[in-house]
Amino acid sequence: MYKESVYWDSRYEEERHLPGGHEWFGGYPDFAHLVRRELRAGIRGLVLGCGTSSLSVDLHKEGVSPLVSIDYSPVCIMEMEQRNAGVPDMSWMVMDARQLQFPDGTFDLVIEKGTLDAMMVDEKDPWTVTQATANLVDEVLSEVSRVLAPNGCFISITFSPPHFRTRHYAQPQYDWSVSCDSYGRDFHYFLYTMRKGGQLTSCDLERGRSLHKPYVPEKIPTLLACDDEDFLSNIQI
Numbered sequence: 154m155y156k157e158s159v160y161w162d163s164r165y166e167e168e169r170h171l172p173g174g175h176e177w178f179g180g181y182p183d184f185a186h187l188v189r190r191e192l193r194a195g196i197r198g199l200v201l202g203c204g205t206s207s208l209s210v211d212l213h214k215e216g217v218s219p220l221v222s223i224d225y226s227p228v229c230i231m232e233m234e235q236r237n238a239g240v241p242d243m244s245w246m247v248m249d250a251r252q253l254q255f256p257d258g259t260f261d262l263v264i265e266k267g268t269l270d271a272m273m274v275d276e277k278d279p280w281t282v283t284q285a286t287a288n289l290v291d292e293v294l295s296e297v298s299r300v301l302a303p304n305g306c307f308i309s310i311t312f313s314p315p316h317f318r319t320r321h322y323a324q325p326q327y328d329w330s331v332s333c334d335s336y337g338r339d340f341h342y343f344l345y346t347m348r349k350g351g352q353l354t355s356c357d358l359e360r361g362r363s364l365h366k367p368y369v370p371e372k373i374p375t376l377l378a379c380d381d382e383d384f385l386s387n388i389q390i
Contacts, residue, residue: 176206176207177267187344192262195261196216197262198217198220198261198263199220199221201223201250201263201268202268203223204224208266210240212264219242221260222245226247230246251289253297253299256300260300260301261304263306264307264309272286272290272293280317282364295327298327298349301329306348323360324361325353327347329347329353330348330353331345331353
């Protein structure tokens with residue numbers, strides 16, 4: 154259901170009476186130190202799948218301006234427009250992240266928090282991604298790469314660790330480098346930073362290639378019958 158706009162319309166309608174908004178993977182203060190590395194004066198920003206999170210407002214307070222926030226739920230966008238009416242250089246638009254309605258090189262910063270996770274919710278086996286999901290993610294990332302300005306930055310926040318998620322980002326056609334940081338206390342989340350014009354490492358390139366190959370589990374060494382080591386009897390207690 155996370156992939157369907159009707160689900161989110163219904164959910165946002167139900168949550169309208171609740172104070173604040175829903176925060177996936179923590180609030181901005183939890184990872185602000187990682188985002189601030191990429192901020193500079195005059196930075197133009199785009200938030201994908203903004204939901205009712207305060208992320209857009211937090212980024213605007215940090216000086217990201219103009220800032221555009223999109224979501225494919227009209228109910229969500231209407232709610233956020235009302236909450237932030239009159240804020241200069243801040244706009245809200247109903248839009249599909251697979252078809253961004255902006256010219257090439259429009260933004261210096263594009264950020265998403267949990268949007269790709271929602272799109273990948275159908276996946277049952279994290280080691281093997283279906284072609285349909287790989288294509289869906291590629292549509293979004295291709296659009297992000299297109300609207301990023303030279304030396305721009307794409308930040309993706311998720312619960313998915315590098316051995317699962319980097320393979321999606323590390324595709325040469327996006328023309329960016331990939332790095333990963335983690336944050337959190339009891340449970341850690343991951344913040345990926347893709348810098349336009351950067352180079353992929355050999356390790357990342359290999360991970361990227363693995364997206365298009367069937368997963369082969371590593372062989373785990375086992376104790377064979379011919380092994381003559383009697384481990385238990387050799388334990389000195």
